[in-house]
Amino acid sequence: MIRIVLTDIEGTTSSISFVHDVLFPYAAEHLPGFIRAHxxxxxxxxxxLDAVAQASGIDRQDIEALIDILAVWIREDRKETSLKALQGMVWEQGYQQGELKGHIYPDAADYLKRWHDRGLRLFVYSSGSVKAQKLIFGFTSAGDFTPFFSGYFDTRIGGKKDENAYRNILAELGVDAATVLFLSDVEAELEAAEAAGLKTAWLVREGELPETGRFVARDFTEVDTLLQKR
Known part of the structure; x- marks a missing residue:
């Protein structure tokens, strides 16, 4: 029986365009000044910045060179924990100043609350930092959704396409894999989760539905039909 829902963000609870067309450009514009100031x-x-220097081989004292490599990583959507952490700090300023509002699909907003009220435990697993995750759910255009979540995981637990990351999450939660449903729009992430024993639902919000043996849903309303069966 499913007792825990572990959800991705981008393409699952929130639009890909919000991340790529709003958050990334905002970070690219504001990160240089933020780093120079702090x-x-x-x-x-x-x-x-110590971690950026170590990962890139750039002299830690060369702040402008570090800013330049971070700009490259943003364009590449590099899954560097240090980049995600710095982006989260910049986004925090934007959210708190009212310049940013997190996007959440109406169906996700509806069912996250319903599932929480039904007694399911909700967790987030995203390549964005935990800080960024809390911000996007804490400052959505539909209100604060952080009270509905029991916890958050980012790339410090492991890469999202790595089976061991999901085993690490299970160990952290102390639950059986069969009690966890993972939601994502990326097939490779679902495959890794399934290899660790988790149940999965593939969110395909747009375009043609794939021919696959796994459960596919257009939105959270359809995911709920799976939860109701289990």
Missing amino acids: HEDTPAVAEQ
């Missing part, structure tokens, strides 16, 4: 007096920023 690289000396903010330990959390300094810690992430």
Whole structure:
């Protein structure tokens, strides 16, 4: 019986266009100034810049070169934990200043609340940092959804296409794999989750439905039919 819903964000609860057309450009525009302003007096920023320097081989003291490589990583949608953490800090400012509002599909907003009220435990697993996850759900155009979630996972638990990441999540939650339903719009992520024993639902919100043996849903309303059966 499904007791936990583990959900992706981009393409699942929220539109891909919001992430790529709003969040990424916002970070690209504001990250350089944010780093220049905080690289000396903010330990959390300094810690992430240390990680950027280590991953890139760039001199830690060359702030402009670090800013340049971060801009490249943003364009590449690089899954670097340090980049995601710095983006999260910039987005936090944007959300708090009212310049950003997180997108959430109406059906996702509806059923996240319903599932929570029904007693299901809800968790997020995204390549975006935990901070970014909390921001997108905490400042949505439909209100604050963070009270409905029991926890968050990012790439520190492992890559989303890596079977071991899902085993790590199971170990963290202390539950049997068969009690967890993972929602994503990326088939490779679903395959990794299934290899770890999780149940899955493939969100295909647009375009033709794939020919597959796994459960496919257009929206959370259809996902709920699967939950009702189990």
